[in-house]
Amino acid sequence: MNEAAELDLQGLVRRYGSTVAVARMDLAVAKGELVALLGPSGCGKTTTLRMVAGFVDPSEGRILLRGRDITRVPAHKRDMGMVFQSYALFPHLSVADNIAFGLHRRGVAKAEVAQRVARMVALLKLDGLEARLPRQLSGGQQQRVAVGRALVINPAVVLLDEPFSNLDALLREGTRIELRRLQTELGLTTLFVTHDQAEAMAISDRIAVMNQGRLEQLGTPREVYERPATRFVAGFIGRANLFEAKPGAGGGLVSEDGIPLDAAGGAATYVLRPERVTLVAEPADGANAVSGTVEVLSFLGNGVQAVLRLPGGRALLVEGAAALADRFRPGAAATARWTPADLTAIPQV
Amino acid sequence: MNSSARRSLVAAGLLAPAALLFALLFVWPQFRLLGLSFGNPAPFGLASYERFLGDSYYLGVLANSLALGACVTVVCLVLGFPLAFLLARAETRWAGLLLLLTTFPLWVSAVVRSFAWMVLFYRGGTISRLLQGSGLVPPDFQLLGTFSGVVIALAQVLLPIMILTLYAVIRGIDRDLEHAAMSLGAAPVVALWLVTIRLARGGIMAGSLLVFSLSVSAFATPSMVGGARAHFMAVTIYEQTLELLDWPFAAAISAILLAISLAVALTYGRLLGEGREEAR
Amino acid sequence: MISLGHSFGWFLRLVAVIAFVYLLGPLFVIVAASLSDTGYLVFPPQGLSLRWYQAALADARYLNGFFVSVRLAVTVAAASLVIGTAAAVALTRFHFPGRAFVEAFFLSPLVLPGLVLAVALTLFFASTPLVPPGMTRLVVSHLIVGVPLVLRVMLPVLKRVDRSVEEAARNLGASPLKAFFLVTLPALKPGLFAAAALAFIFSFDEVEMALFVGSAREAPLTVVLYGAAQMAFDPTVAAVSALLILIALILMVAQQLYAQR
Numbered sequence: 001m002n003e004a005a006e007l008d009l010q011g012l013v014r015r016y017g018s019t020v021a022v023a024r025m026d027l028a029v030a031k032g033e034l035v036a037l038l039g040p041s042g043c044g045k046t047t048t049l050r051m052v053a054g055f056v057d058p059s060e061g062r063i064l065l066r067g068r069d070i071t072r073v074p075a076h077k078r079d080m081g082m083v084f085q086s087y088a089l090f091p092h093l094s095v096a097d098n099i100a101f102g103l104h105r106r107g108v109a110k111a112e113v114a115q116r117v118a119r120m121v122a123l124l125k126l127d128g129l130e131a132r133l134p135r136q137l138s139g140g141q142q143q144r145v146a147v148g149r150a151l152v153i154n155p156a157v158v159l160l161d162e163p164f165s166n167l168d169a170l171l172r173e174g175t176r177i178e179l180r181r182l183q184t185e186l187g188l189t190t191l192f193v194t195h196d197q198a199e200a201m202a203i204s205d206r207i208a209v210m211n212q213g214r215l216e217q218l219g220t221p222r223e224v225y226e227r228p229a230t231r232f233v234a235g236f237i238g239r240a241n242l243f244e245a246k247p248g249a250g251g252g253l254v255s256e257d258g259i260p261l262d263a264a265g266g267a268a269t270y271v272l273r274p275e276r277v278t279l280v281a282e283p284a285d286g287a288n289a290v291s292g293t294v295e296v297l298s299f300l301g302n303g304v305q306a307v308l309r310l311p312g313g314r315a316l317l318v319e320g321a322a323a324l325a326d327r328f329r330p331g332a333a334a335t336a337r338w339t340p341a342d343l344t345a346i347p348q349v
Numbered sequence: 350m351n352s353s354a355r356r357s358l359v360a361a362g363l364l365a366p367a368a369l370l371f372a373l374l375f376v377w378p379q380f381r382l383l384g385l386s387f388g389n390p391a392p393f394g395l396a397s398y399e400r401f402l403g404d405s406y407y408l409g410v411l412a413n414s415l416a417l418g419a420c421v422t423v424v425c426l427v428l429g430f431p432l433a434f435l436l437a438r439a440e441t442r443w444a445g446l447l448l449l450l451t452t453f454p455l456w457v458s459a460v461v462r463s464f465a466w467m468v469l470f471y472r473g474g475t476i477s478r479l480l481q482g483s484g485l486v487p488p489d490f491q492l493l494g495t496f497s498g499v500v501i502a503l504a505q506v507l508l509p510i511m512i513l514t515l516y517a518v519i520r521g522i523d524r525d526l527e528h529a530a531m532s533l534g535a536a537p538v539v540a541l542w543l544v545t546i547r548l549a550r551g552g553i554m555a556g557s558l559l560v561f562s563l564s565v566s567a568f569a570t571p572s573m574v575g576g577a578r579a580h581f582m583a584v585t586i587y588e589q590t591l592e593l594l595d596w597p598f599a600a601a602i603s604a605i606l607l608a609i610s611l612a613v614a615l616t617y618g619r620l621l622g623e624g625r626e627e628a629r
Numbered sequence: 630m631i632s633l634g635h636s637f638g639w640f641l642r643l644v645a646v647i648a649f650v651y652l653l654g655p656l657f658v659i660v661a662a663s664l665s666d667t668g669y670l671v672f673p674p675q676g677l678s679l680r681w682y683q684a685a686l687a688d689a690r691y692l693n694g695f696f697v698s699v700r701l702a703v704t705v706a707a708a709s710l711v712i713g714t715a716a717a718v719a720l721t722r723f724h725f726p727g728r729a730f731v732e733a734f735f736l737s738p739l740v741l742p743g744l745v746l747a748v749a750l751t752l753f754f755a756s757t758p759l760v761p762p763g764m765t766r767l768v769v770s771h772l773i774v775g776v777p778l779v780l781r782v783m784l785p786v787l788k789r790v791d792r793s794v795e796e797a798a799r800n801l802g803a804s805p806l807k808a809f810f811l812v813t814l815p816a817l818k819p820g821l822f823a824a825a826a827l828a829f830i831f832s833f834d835e836v837e838m839a840l841f842v843g844s845a846r847e848a849p850l851t852v853v854l855y856g857a858a859q860m861a862f863d864p865t866v867a868a869v870s871a872l873l874i875l876i877a878l879i880l881m882v883a884q885q886l887y888a889q890r
Contacts, residue, residue, distance in 0.1 A: 055528050075531040076540070082532040088525035092547055101543075102533030153533060356723060363719035366712045367735060367776055373759075375738060375773050378749035385752060428648035431641045447649075449885065454652055456877035458834035460851045461870040464858045465655035468662055468670050471862060475658065475672050508652055537637045559740075566742030568837050573858060583744040583837075590748060591841070600752070603745040614740035618733075 005064070006031040006189045007052070007157050012061035014047050021047040023213040025061070029157070032187040034180070036200035039210035040236070045193045046161060048210075052191060053159055054078050065156055076105070081150030082159040085166070087142050089134035095145050096121070096130040102153040120148040123182070140171050147179065151186070158183070160192040164199060176203050197237050201225070209233050228346055234271045239317050241272040243343070252287055257312035261343065262287035268345040274317040276342035279306065279324060284335050288343075291335045292316065294328045308336055379607075386600035397601035407585070411605070414582040417499060417571070418564040422557045424504035425511040430553075433515035434545070438524060448516065455509045463573040466502035467493060470574065494576040502574040503567055507560045514559065518552025519545065555620045562613040566606050582606050656874055663867035670862045681868035690857075691869050694850035698833055701764065701849055705771040705832035706825045712772070713779025713828075714821065718809075720780075721787040732784070739777045746773060747841035754842060766842045767849070771835060775828040782827060786820035819888055826884045830877070 005028035012025040022044040029035045037045035050056040052063060054075030063071045070078055081102075089098050096117055103113045121130060124144040134142055143163060150158060163179070164172045180203040183190050194200050200207050201221040209216045209224060209232075217229035228234035234242060245261050245268055248254030253261040263270055283291055292310040304324040308316040316336055318324075328334055389396040401407045436448050454462060469476045470492035477491045492498035522545055530540035546553070568583035575581065582602065589599035658672045666676030685691050720732050738746065750770050760766050790813055798808035836851040843852055850869070857866050 053528070053532055055531075074537070075528065076534050076536050078532070079534075080532055082529065084525045084529055086523055086525055088523060088529035090526060090529070090544060101530065101535075105534035105539070149529075149533065159532075357725070360719045360723035360725060363715040363723075364731070367716040370712060370769070370772055370776065371735065374750065374753070374769055375746075378746075378753035381752050381756070382745070382749040428644065428651060431644040432648040435641060435645045449881070451649070451652060453877070453881060454656065456830055456834075456881050457656065457874055458836065458851050458854075460834075460836050460854050460858070461659070461873050462655060464854065464866060464870055465659040467858060468672065468862065468867065469655060469658060473669075473671070505651055505655060508648065512648075562740065566744065568742075568744045569855065573855070583742060586744055586748060587840075590751070596752065599748055603742075603748045606742050607745050610741055610745075614737070617740070 004030055006033075006066060007191065008064040008067075009048070009052070010062045010064065012048065012051060012063065013059045014044070014051060014056060015059045020213050022051070022058075025215055027208055027215065027218065029189055029191060031189055032184075033205045034183055034188075034190040034192060034203060036192045036194055036204040036207045037210060038194055038197060038200040038207050038236075041195060042212075043210040044213040045195075045210050049159055049161055049191060049193045052157070053080050053082050079153075079156045080159050081153055081155030081157075083143075083146045083150050083161065083163045085162040087134075087146040087166070089142055089145055089149075091134055094131050094133060095126060095137070098134065098145055099149045099152050101149065106153065116152055120152045124148045139167055140175065143167060143175060147182075151182070151188070156189065158188045158190040160190065162193055162195070164194075165196075172199075179203070201237070207237075209236060211236070227344060228271055231269060231346060234346060239274050239319075241274065241277075241317055243270045243272065245270055257310070257314050259290050259310075259312075259314075260287040262340045263343040263345065264340055265345045270343040270345055272338060272343055274305065274319040275303075276338055277316070277318045277320075278337050279308070279318050279320060279328065280335050280337060281327065281332075282335065283333075284337055288339065289335060289337045290316070291333065294330055294332050294334050297325055297328065297330055299325060308334060382600050383604055385597050386604045389597045389601075397598050398605075400598060401601055401605065406580075407602075410580045410582060410585050413496070413580050414565045417496070417503065417567075417581060418561040420500045421504045421507060421564040422561045424500060425508050425560050426553070426557060428504075429508055429511040429515055429556075433512045434519055434541075436512075437516050437519035451512055452509045454505070459506050459569040460573070462506050463502055463570045466498070466505070466570075466574050470498050470502075493574065494578050496575075499571050499575045499579065499581075503564055503570045506567075506570050507563055510563070511556050511560050514552060514556035515549070518549045518556075521552075522548050551620050555617050558613050558617045558620070562610050562617075566610055659867055660871040660874060663864060663871040665864065667864070670864050670867055681864040682872070684865045685868040685872070688865065690848075690853050691850065691865075694848055694853035697764070697847050698849040698851070701767050701771065701839075702829045702833040704764075704768050705775045706829035708768065708772055709775030709779045709828040710821060710825045713776040713824065714783050714817075716776070717780050717783035717787050721784060732780075735780055736777050738773050739781065743774070743835070743837040744841075746770070747838040750838065751841045763844050763847045766844075767839060767847070770838045770842045771832045774831060774835075774838075778827045778831055779824040782824035783817070783820055786817060790816050822887050823884065826880065830880060 007029040009025050009027040012022055013020070014022040025044075025048055027035070037048055039045050047056055051058050054070075054073065058071060061071070062069055065078070090101065093101065099117045099120055100113050103116060108116070117130075121127060124147060126141065126144055126148065129137065129141060134145065137145065143166070147163070160179075164176055167175060176199060182188075183203075192200075192204065204221060206218060206220055207224050208218045211232045217224050217233045219227075219229075224233055224237050228237060228240075231242060234240045243255040243259065243261060245253040245255055245263065245266075247267060248260065250260075253263060253267065255261055261270065290308075290310055292308040294306055295309040295315065296305075296307040298305045299322070300319075302322075303319055304322055306318040306320070306324060306328065308318055310316055318336060386397055387393055387395065432451065436444055436451065439447070468474055471477065472489060472491040472493075474491070474493075477493070480486045480492070481488055481490055492501070526544050526548070527540045530544045531537065535543060566583055567581070568587065571579045571581040572584045572587065575584065583606070586599050586602050586606070589595045589602065661674050662670050662672045663681055664677050664679070665671050665674035666678040666680065667674075716735060720728060720735075747770070750766075750773075754760055754762070754766055760769060794812050794816070795808050798812045799805065803811060834851060835849075836855050839849045839852045840855065843849060850873070854866060854869060857863060
């Protein structure tokens with residue numbers, strides 16, 4: 001993997017005084033791949049991105065670009081196109097001049113600058129706005145200028161720092177599909193920082209889930225969702241019911257709150273995704289079934305989310321088709337069931 | 350009484366003390382000063398102004414003060430920008446303390462600070478002896494009483510004001526703009542020049558005008574460090590009043606100084622307004 | 630700060646260090662020189678002694694000047710605070726035509742040469758029996774700058790105070806006056822303290838107006854120092870200067886501690 005890696009982070013550490021912002025980060029990004037750095041605020045994802053960009057000096061470790069060590073190369077010689085969260089558009093320069101900025105720094109000839117800027121303007125549908133100043137643009141337009149400014153220099157790696165967080169919900173979805181299309185078409189190696197798991201799932205080839213400076217799991221969106229490596233990943237990616245399964249009196253597994261479980265493995269922490277749970281009215285016995293009271297029913301548009309309050313106190317999350325709302329009312333008794341295949345063991349806790 | 354009338358009355362009551370104070374002790378004295386400057390010969394004459402503008406000595410004083418303003422401004426800008434920039438961009442917890450220490454001289458009277466420079470500048474003072482030792486100046490040389498001495502001392506007195514102005518302006522510029530420029534291939538110097546300094550231009554001009562205006566009209570430092578040969582505007586006004594008792598002439602020089610300060614202040618206000626416009 | 634690049638970053642840092650030494654060096658030199666045992670001013674000091682401090686404290690001119698300065702600065706700070714804050718409230722809480730102009734007018738003494746203000750005031754005092762000589766003249770003169778200083782601090786503070794908090798108090802039954810005293814005033818306290826400190830330190834440090842409008846009998850410390858510094862290089866002047874630097878340091882630290890509370 002390391003041989004083929006376009007961008008390779010090896011044992012990257014960043015300390016601020018006694019606090020560790022990033023602890024031993026290893027990550028290899030292949031050519032044309034989009035990897036998301038996903039985690040809650042303060043997890044070290046932005047610090048990692050800024051170390052790659054050259055704005056933060058790593059305390060330890062190396063950054064390799066196509067096999068070349070660039071750890072000590074200053075930011076302006078790294079050939080990374082970065083899209084900032086605030087966009088960081090130069091307020092005194094027009095749209096065209098903002099996009100041309102990097103080309104001028106590279107000494108590209110005037111005619112070619114005009115040509116490449118025009119191509120980028122057309123690609124990002126910014127036609128007619130070339131002479132405007134950033135403050136005269138809408139949020140979506142500003143975002144596209146920021147993207148164009150980073151892409152026009154044909155960077156070795158594209159760095160995106162929460163590029164959609166300043167857009168409204170509707171615009172965000174369209175923009176991220178558009179960006180993914182552009183990234184695939186141009187074959188751009190991309191590192192993408194976000195705290196929004198849905199966003200990361202939607203457009204990434206692989207997701208690096210970070211927590212408290214640590215890389216918790218690296219895998220495809222399906223892998224991190226279906227086979228979370230840690231409790232944190234299970235809770236952060238999608239909704240999850242977690243069971244601490246131990247051997248019970250009858251030889252089978254029992255959760256920490258006494259629910260009999262039937263799973264493929266032994267004692268472990270198990271994840272049960274809400275959409276894998278079936279809700280029925282009639283009571284049931286045995287393992288992988290539990291009765292309680294429907295506490296909340298929320299209509300989500302494409303389905304219904306329910307909270308089943310169990311006698312032991314646990315709030316079991318259930319997701320199902322909209323018809324669920326016709327069959328149950330808040331306060332009604334119900335039984336939740338699932339199969340052994342629905343329980344996924346977390347390898348480490 | 351209705352509520353809007355009552356509100357007006359409250360507003361008027363709150364403003365009254367300040368308004369009365371300013372009418373009596375600010376507006377009226379300034380008018381009297383102007384009246385006196387135009388009152389030679391009585392009742393209306395321009396003799397005081399003709400004397401100032403017709404005498405190469407006084408024109409020299411004006412030129413000297415303007416040159417002092419220019420030199421002090423340049424020194425403050427050259428020394429102030431790097432310090433203000435580093436303080437504004439520093440990420441350590443020492444930055445606050447350093448900013449505080451930078452502004453500390455503002456808490457100390459200009460008389461004390463000027464006296465410190467007198468001690469350094471007289472014939473046996475540390476700086477004069479260092480210069481004598483270097484062989485660049487004659488053995489009995491002293492910076493006290495020289496134009497350069499006044500520039501050095503006054504620039505130190507006004508440097509915190511320049512730094513505070515620049516600090517506020519640079520803090521207002523998103524540092525990701527510099528990062529963006531660098532990630533696009535601009536060397537740090539180029540990024541600073543093309544982005545930071547370009548965006549701080551209004552603030553840099555405003556700070557420079559403020560320091561210029563204060564230098565041109567400065568009194569304590571030029572009179573103490575410049576000594577008997579300090580031919581500057583404010584010092585000349587002082588001589589004409591308390592020493593020569595020529596009040597009409599002093600009033601005319603004051604009016605000229607006032608005009609310069611007002612012109613600078615108006616430009617300053619406009620520049621600061623523009624700067625805010627651009628930063629948005 | 631890797632992002633600055635190495636040579637350029639170091640160049641900036643070098644200039645900044647020079648600027649820092651330039652700013653604080655002279656203050657350090659005067660304090661050090663005041664401790665010298667010699668009968669003339671010298672840096673670095675030769676022999677350590679406090680004899681010049683004894684001499685300074687034994688000199689009635691300095692002691693008298695210090696008490697005049699303190700009385701003056703306290704009066705100016707208090708009066709500026711009351712007059713300036715009242716005006717600031719009027720300018721931020723009420724709408725009336727020409728408000729922006731009134732604001733600019735009240736701030737204008739800050740950009741005018743102190744000496745010109747002093748000359749104008751001297752002429753005015755000579756023409757009217759309204760203001761008795763001595764302390765009264767000093768105080769009212771300093772108010773011309775003290776009030777704008779308070780305004781400059783309080784206007785943004787008042788503009789920033791969340792009006793909805795005041796409205797909530799009104800909504801809960803407080804009269805406008807009560808709401809101001811119960812809710813707004815506590816929020817203004819740090820600003821008021823900073824404004825008073827600023828007016829105090831201005832008045833305490835000011836020399837130009839004091840030189841013109843003060844009487845010889847009631848001369849503030851800066852005026853005494855200004856006169857003494859021109860006479861001779863007396864180490865006593867350095868000792869008094871060092872004491873003033875110490876007072877400034879204490880005031881600044883006190884202000885910081887209060888602001889950070």
